[in-house]
Amino acid sequence: MRPLFPALLGLLTACGGNFSNEDLEYLNALPTREELASKLPDSAAFSGRRGERLSVGEPSPLYQDTRQASDNFNTLLDELLTLVETIRALPPTTREPHRRTWGPFTDTNQPGHEARFVMERQEDANVFTYQFQFKPIQADDSEWWSFLAGAFRADAGVRKGEGELHLFVGEAVAKGLHVEGLHPLQQLDVVYQTRELPTRVEMRLIAQSPSAPAEVRYTYRELPGGWGEMRFIQRDTEAVPGGQKEDVEITSRWTPAQGGVGTFIILRGDLTGAGYRECWNPQYEVTYAKRSWELFGTGDVSTCPDVSGFEG
Template sequence: MRTCWLLLLGCLTVSCGGNFSNDDLEFINALPTREDLTSKLPRTGDSALEQGLNQRVGQLALGEISQRYVETRRVSDEFNTGLDGLLTVLERIRELPPTTRASELRVWGPWDDSEHAGHELRFVMNREPEHFGYLLQFRRKGSGEEGWWNAVAGTFKPDGGLRKGEGTVQLLLADARDHGYEMKGLGHLDRLDIVYQTRALPIGVQMHFVPSEHSLRPEFIYSYREIPGGLAEMGFLILDVDTILGGRREDVTIISRWTRDQGGVGFVSVTGGDLPAGRTASQVECWNASFRVTYSKRSWDDSEEGSASACPDVSALED
């Protein structure tokens, strides 16, 4: 198996630069950027603390490292990992002039697949009346237009300025795997669906991780919203997981909101499964700029520690 992202980057690296027309730039600006899509959760800056963040902890006390922050960091890193290979490829595409130009079409490539003799790849963009569409494609040489298969499919509908609008991206991981290509770090998935909007604040990204039939991992839906100034929110829905003793499976929703330098607030909600009908188990936990618990309230044991006044103001992200 070969890593598809590394293969494509290798092909792009040997390509030469050149000049862009104004019309080329209109196509290029329809591609999402790293700044548009990635999560920007603050990091501790403490190497010893960083090494301990993945250690599972039990009941927390005030002043200890926040488990809600630890969970959010793990998910934020996974969120960004899911985007990294795609965004790295798109960054390289943005640096290269198209190989083929037509009035409503741009094509980069085709380039030889140096890891698989007799195969090639290309990146294709079409401009429709209301949106752009793009495809990362591979084929066996000599198989004609019908031989191209899609590894990535995306759209962008511009609205309100440079790189402002709504977009979608699908990583067709099962199709790539069937053709002998593997997306690094995503081998347990059949598909990764991304929906984003940059036309209005807060900007938003949603990622749906669809596991393969034989994967032991649950289905995840992650969402991310951001307001300039460092105020951001990440929410994740974990479907059909066993979190409460009893054998039935629940759905878990976690929403974390944070500031650039004043800490954050995490909300946990568990529904269904072994909980009584119509009941929800919930927790609120706040952390400070040092990522330590300042307030915690749990519904399942009616406990409350600390003062809610210690929580940072994240109300700008409330619906």
């Protein structure tokens, strides 16, 4: 997906200047992809059918479901973070006590509007808030409104703490902004913590379209060295044989190089409450699979990697 505001990004990156030490304190409150993005090991695309009994050595359907969820999660993060990370590379246009401002700038892709990025340091010196704002070019300063809003509370060192970002897509559409492929969304929310391990990122999508699920959630957790966990709900899927489609909550955990373990619980449909466990190797092939209603599974459970670091 292309950046929402490429012309504005070009204007920002053309600006030069130097940073003060206090500027860097503001900029360190902004999140980065490295901190928040899912790092699920990649594989060539393939398809697997979860509703059928699997054999050892087949491509892992739960890995592929997680791959798609991870890609969706990262694509939406990119929409939020492209502008934020550009700001981090640039000195502010104006400096005031407890406040930094970038802009205002005009953007040829948003005719009739100008934009600015504002950061403020709160009375609690460890708390920073920020907004990416627009207003009609001829309007006065009381007309600025926030398309993106965020906050960060520093704790336990530089870039460690709790933060949140919110993208108000529905309001942007109502005010005449071009939002590219984000039209189906009403709002996108991200809440994260980096102060302790495992780090955690929660994403919520609120839909505008009545035909789409009202809300979609992803929860990503990470441990150093390439260990990760993704939890999400997959709706209207064929999880088990029967006359109904299922909603399932999938939790996948992976290692840096020894494969991973995925589970799901059926939330709605045939066999509500039933579960499933599947393990895959570094080639993303099934090594073990077991349904909760079966006495024995397929494959060898000892091949499942140890991902207990996410428990507790």
